[in-house]
Amino acid sequence: MEILSAPQLKRLQGSDVLVVDDSAAIRSVLVALLQRLGIAHIREAENGLSVMALMQQRAADIVLCDLNMPGMDGVELLRTLASASPGIAVLPISSLDARLRFAVSRMAGELGLHVLGVLAKPFKEEDLLRALADFGQAPAVRKTTATAFSA
Secondary structure (H helix, E strand, C coil): CCCHHHHHHHHCCCCCCEECCCHHHHHHHHHHHHHHCCEEEEEEEECCCHHHHHHHCCCCEEEEEEEECCCCCCCHHHHHHHHHCHHHHEEEEEEECHHHHHHHHHHHHHHHHHHEEEEEECCCCHHHHHHHHHHCCCCCCCCHHHHHCCC
């Protein structure tokens, strides 16, 4: 059985995905997996501060983010996203303890973000696909204007 249905895959292929991780290797793996799904609009950032500049240019539909990054870490990024773009889909990714990952996921949901799940590093491709399938079933996310991310 396929993890993603045809309508889910089509919706993902039309989405704008932002991959945020301080590890270039992890970003590269995630981007390759997303490209294999046919997602054409993929951007990368190495920390939360870089995300703010990218989001000023164009809002994302989905943000995949590491939790442990220099500068603005993933938790602070999730808080910023929640206030600037409520309802945006997020997928935290981390090697931190499972209880901490769960707590961050719960916090993000309580802040109004659409939490697709939480991936533990190292993750399997199937885990990423299952999380993205949740986006494919969700109602369309309202894109926030870039001005919401201005300093």
